[in-house]
Amino acid sequence: NAGVTQTPKFQVLKTGQSMTLQCAQDMNHEYMSWYRQDPGMGLRLIHYSVGAGITDQGEVPNGYNVSRSTTEDFPLRLLSAAPSQTSVYFCASSYSNSKHTASPLHFGNGTRLTVT
């Protein structure tokens, strides 16, 4: 299994440009999520999905869209990039995110995004 695969590894955007960060997992996990990581801020949840066709907002959803058309893929879209979105983005998946049967998150290798 490849686990969680993210592309690209690095990206530089100009303010106002749009782009999609790709995430795919081959572990048949129902739950997928996106986090951003900034120095001193830990990992903050952007959006998550509990299954195909279902998405919801996390802690910091503004400026980002997601969709989940298949179990395997969970792309993150930046509609109009801003310098405040400069960050490292991690996609993660797990078998279950039920509060009563939570299971470990598996992270991708991350995408380092710079917006100038």
Next chain:
Amino acid sequence: GENVEQHPSTLSVQEGDSAVIKCTYSDSASNYFPWYKQELGKRPQLIIDIRSNVGEKKDQRIAVTLNKTAKHFSLHITETQPEDSAVYFCAAPLGGSQGNLIFGKGTKLSVKP
């Protein structure tokens, strides 16, 4: 709002000493508490986790303890080695019925040879 607080933010120890990192959480319904280790430039990786029906769990030099009454859990690393140097994150599922993991802000552990 729901949150996870982690202390200290930095920790420096001599090789062979013990290190302890503590987290507190706000949602009394949380019942799963993982710890992740992140080396520089790498992804976070799970090192140990504990569920609320257990008070302590050990895996070689690493242990996690949980106090549900006080809503805090701690990571203990004994006989630290230079390769333990990394950023450590705690997490807890917070907010409603979903178990979305909310992370602490991390502890940068430095182990000096």
